[in-house]
Amino acid sequence: MLRKNQRFLTQLYIIADFFAIxxxxxxxYWMKFQSGWMQHESPLPISQYFKWSLVYGAIAVVIGMMSSFYSPKRKKRFIDDLFRIFQVHAISLFVLLSLLFYFKAVHISREYLAIYMVGNVVAIMLYRFVIKRMLQHFREKGYNKQFVLILGAGSLGKRFYKNLLQHPEMGYEVLGFLDDQCDEIDEQFGKRYKPILGTLDDLAATIEQKPIDEVIIALPLxxxxxxxxxxxxxxxxxxxxxxxPDFFDYLPAxxxxxxxxxxxxxxxRDIPLDLMSNRILKRAFDIAFALFAIVLTSPVLLIAAxxxxxxxxxxxxxKQERVGLNRRNFMMFKFRSMRVQAQGSSDTKWTTENDPRKTKFGSFLRKTSLDELPQFFNVLLGHMSIxxxxxxxxxxxxxxKEEIPKYxxxxxxxxGITGWAQSNGLxxxxxxxxxxxxxxxxxxxxxxxxxxxxxWKTVINGFINKNAY
Structure with missing residues (x-):
């Protein structure tokens, strides 16, 4: 049943992608030649454009199949789909342009191609997002479930079971456990988790008797x-x-x-920013955003100063010394919110709620996070990221580093000026x-x-920080 449903979804995605294109x-074609917003007439009939659209649709589908774009999506995040959509259509565009050049179809409008390509990416992205949300909704309601058997009722198996319960949108249901130590396990286990159906030797019989789609091996070393x-x-x-793996705590997410x-x-420890292309992209984004932010907040900067x-x-x-990239120290800029301290005073204390060192205006800057604005200059200098x-x-x-693992x-x-932790309230x-x-x-x-x-989350959640002293 699982494989049959998956084949149906794969075929549905292929057909939907082709028709979306x-x-x-x-x-x-309407926007370019018939809307009146741009040039009215095309040097080629619509049939020529339609022919190449059919060719492009076939190219995109074939490349998607070759790059596993239509593989099962249940466990994947939507952001992974976004990257793959851009990747598939970038390659497909290159193939299309090569064919246009080879067949000397030089009269295809460049403006039309630009609208067409952007439209393809946006349309496929939107309809896939809607379908993913719909599937998640139905799975939460109990439809289209997949059934799981966990091998190992120890700490690893129980942890996986608890984690799976936190993601009902994935549509997985645990039918039970198999464990060789079932006689030694607490009798209350089946009430807190799912029942232990037997030992590992009963695996073949259990698969035969129950509609199991996936087996999760959660056994110790x-x-x-x-x-x-x-x-x-x-x-x-x-x-x-x-x-x-029994050592999964040491592995990345x-x-x-x-x-x-x-x-x-x-x-x-696989880090996406180890790739040069990703570092260049992030650095370019940081510089552009920092310049924009400095210009936008310049009146606030002047008032705060x-x-x-x-x-x-x-x-x-x-200026305060902080530890940055590759454990190198740098001087981080902030608007001063405290009275000037004596030379050589300790920099090893946390700021407290009623810290006597703070000024009234400094307390306001801290509560509103406006004291962080000068860090956009740290971004331009390369010390920090947005x-x-x-x-x-x-x-x-x-x-x-001695007290907290992986610190x-x-x-x-x-x-960064803000981060995933800060945008989630930490x-x-x-x-x-x-x-x-x-x-x-x-x-x-x-x-x-x-x-x-x-x-976006940082802006939406506001800059007021009730935990900032």
């Missing part, structure tokens, strides 16, 4: 010698098998495999451990669209 052909028998039984029954000397290796100067003696800008983990002082970095991973990328006096979990998720799942989402 033809609909956008009509839209682009000492049980790895049983994997060949388990996998053979699953493959014989035509059931998908997935393995949760989305691990990748490398090939080294002919052997597959798991990349323990004037307020600081009138409220207390001392410099307008406060989005990234918040940088910390060297004293606290030395302290946290130093945050220094693999440039620190600002000021909040859990450092929780922030690091969010920071690592951001580092391992970076995309330019995620940066835009974080900036």
């Amino acid at each position: 033809q609909i956008m052909f009509l839209m682009a 000492e049980a790895h010698h049983k994997f060949p028998t388990i996998i053979n039984a699953c493959e014989k029954a035509g059931v998908r098998t997935l393995i949760i 989305r691990p990748t495999f490398d090939n080294f000397a002919g052997m597959p290796l798991i990349n323990v 004037l307020g600081i100067k009138l409220s207390s003696p001392g410099p307008i800008i406060f 989005v990234g983990p918040r940088p910390e002082r060297p004293f606290f970095v030395d302290q946290f 130093m991973v945050k220094h693999h990328v440039r620190p 600002r000021g006096d909040t859990s450092i451990e929780e922030r690091i979990r969010y920071d690592i998720f951001y580092i391992e799942n970076w995309s330019i669209l995620l940066d835009v989402k974080i900036i």
Whole structure:
């Protein structure tokens, strides 16, 4: 049933993509030649444009099939689909232009092509988003479910079960567990989780008796010698098998495999920003956004500077040493919100709610996050990014790296003015451990669209920070 449904969805996506491309052909042709917004007449009849639209539709579908664009989507995020849509249509456009050149079809309107290509990407992106949301809604209601059997009722299997319950939109239901230690497991296990249906030796019979679509192997390291028998039984029954490694806590959220000397290796820390193209894209975005923000907020910058100067003696800008990319220190800029401290005073204390060092105007700047605005200049200087983990002082970095696992991973990328943790409310006096979990998720799942989402959430959630002292 699972494979039959999946084939149907795959065929549906292929047909829908092809027809979306033809609909956008009509839209682009109307906008270019019939709407009156642009040139009215085409040097070629509409049949010529339609012919090439059919060719392009076929090219896009074939390239999508070759690049696994129509593979199962249930476990995938929509953002992965977005990247693949751009990729498929960029390659398809290159193939189309090559064919136009080869067949000397030089009279196809460039403006039409631009409208057509943008329309294709937008139309496919929108309809796929709608379909994904609809499928998630139906799965939450109990339709189109897939059934899972978990091998291993230990901490790994129970953790997977609990995590799966938090994602009803994926449409998975656990039928039960198999475990060789079932006689030693608490009798209350079946009430808190799903029942233990037998031992690992009962796998083949269980698959035969129950409508199982996927088997999840969540066994400890000492049980790895049983994997060949388990996998053979699953493959014989035509059931998908997935393995949760017992050491998964050491792996990134989305691990990748490398090939080294002919052997597959798991990349323990795969970071998208290690790619030069991604770094260039992010840096260009940072510079453009920082320049725009400085121009946009220049009246606020001037008012804040004037307020600081009138409220207390001392410099307008406060410089503080922070740890940045690759553990290198830099001076981070902020609007001064405290009275000038004596030379050599300690920089190893947190700011408290009623800190006597703060000025009244400085408290306002902190609460509204306006004291962070000078950091756009840090972005232009290359010390920081618009989005990234918040940088910390060297004293606290030395302290946290001993106390908090994976704390130093945050220094693999440039620190940011805002971040995934901050956009989710983890600002000021909040859990450092929780922030690091969010920071690592951001580092391992970076995309330019995620940066835009974080900036948008930061703006929507407002700049008032109740945890800022």
